Amino acid sequence: MRAFNSLLLLVFLLIGLSGCAQRPAPEEPAPEVIEEAEEPVEITEPGPEAQLLQEPIRFYLDIAYAGTNNPRQRLDILVPDEPNYVPMPAVIYLHSGDWRSGNKSEAQQAMMALLHRGDYAVIAVGYRLTDESIWPAQLHDVKAAIRWVRARADDYGIDPQRLALWGDGAGGHLALMAGVTNQAQDMAGNLGAYTHIRSDVLAVVNEGGVTDINALLSQSSEIDRASATAPEAGLVGGLLRENVDIASAASPVHYVRETTPPVLSVYRMEDTMVPHQQGPLLHGRLDDAEQEHYLLTVIGDDNEAKRTEVKERIYAFLDRILLGRNLRVNPAVID
Template sequence: MKRNWKKIALTSLLSLTLTLPLASYGQAAAQTDLTNMPPTYRDVLLDTVKNDNGAARELRMNIFIPPTAKKTAVPVLVYVHGGGWAKGSYEGDDAKKRLSETPTSSQGAMMDKDNTSSYKIFKDVLNHGIAFVSVDYRLNSEAALPAQIYDVKGALRFLRAHAHEYGIDESRMAICGTSAGAHLAAEMALTANRPELEGTVGGNSGVSSKVIACVDYYGPTNLLTMAPEMDSRLQDPAQAAETHDSTRANESILLGFAGNGEGVGTLRKISEANDTASPYWPMVEKAKLSSPAYQVTKDAPPFFIAHGGHDSLVPIQQSISLQKALTEAGVENLFICNSQAPHGYQGEDTNKAMMRWLCHKLNVKY
């Protein structure tokens, strides 16, 4: 009987000895979560541009280089923020921390506990040895298309031109975004080096804006068809028309077509009638040129697309149309739909699949 007690005691001791290091490792891992690290290079100035009203506008970016980076250049993920083209900032969740540097601030604590933020979901690439860069662009209240595309492409060219300075591998650059940011990211990925959509923002005109992968989280892909594609079970058709077709719609403002009698709804009718004689036909062409679904070619980079089945802002058909165009062009793509996801958090399974896919495309270990 004494021998049995000795065996039990020895087993318990071994179990305790084995579990203690594991607990310590878990604490260390939590302390080194890089999604909370500050920018390595903060508020990097890309260019000072002009808004449509002539006012000066500084375009900046935050650059995060994983501390594990040594002598070897690291791949980079460029993040384009969402916000309906009408709000948001390149600072993302880090703006909350900037308000107070004290770790006990309630704002900082809120951010640290927020695991559903799209900004932090993509910033997680730092934990995989990938640099993270969050870029700025003019909002639709500041300038109309194609200004936003020019801004994002200018940031890409800048990063490639200064790759050696920041320790970035210019051959391994990917782009991502959510919602309006995903629209710009996809448009940029599909129209790399197209003269009519490059612009001169940031200079570096001889540098390529090409990326090797794009992650599109529930982004608009056809600016003309958002309202009629919205599932009436998720949003009343009249409300969908107000949201996407009216002169108050963010798409209308983005296109610079928000005056009396204008709006996306007007452009769609002209497009459906193929009324090339309309004085507004150039605006129809502008809307199509700015819509990723119309810009797919066989030379497009691989795409990862995620869209929730309960998205009541951007119709899931927008992602289905892009995926169909990519497939028909022979472009590699992966489309994941969480049937219960809204316009926002897509679920941990989707995020893990995205990160694994992205690591593979950027040739790093997941």
């Protein structure tokens, strides 16, 4: 009987141990999933950006700056692989296209020589065109982009205190408007997450931008400015003669004041789109206000030598303002 009881005890003990072995272990807490903030992706594999991959730069494309999904409210950041300054000053580039066409990718060619110098980062900014929005949407986009760059500058090794604008054609007009309205909060719009950040710049480069829209009606060009198809009509939302107030509000000549940063403008005497007289209209105001300014006039047919000379003078201007170099900007006519 004692042996039987011992055997029975052993059986119960084995059953108990078996039950313990089959009991599931307590569940461990699932690992915390941390959602990463949406960040630009650096392109490192061949694709549509193959040309950029051949250059000694890093680049980040199609970054939203206004808190929207609008593909036109995007910017690209181009950074030298081996910058000469840390952090780097930056040039914000605005493309051409009569406010109704064009793309920020224009900067990839226009600004590559500047990037090769290693002194500046380049930010190429897209903005809403006139098939989508009229004035002042374009200015508000540019201001929002400047604020985004200043707020996120540390992420890309950019100096938020040393920003300049460079625009061509319609981009020149927008660069001027953004510059001459430095510190004008009522002109800054309310786009994006950084409305508390300032949107002023230290310098403006303007290549052939319109400075006085209403004055175009009395200046000779191949465009009929009185027509509904004129690019300026698209900008102001109707015929210029019927929208004089809006055209004035969109004209840089009316905003020159002591907060206007140094300006360098380039106008070509043979330009059939934007009359060269647009340059003196603005620079006369800058002279009266005793603001630093340079008006470069190019005469004769376009050629590589003249384009190179223009670029060298622009570089001297940027180096003078953003790098603090004691350089003279040559104002002589280029012919």
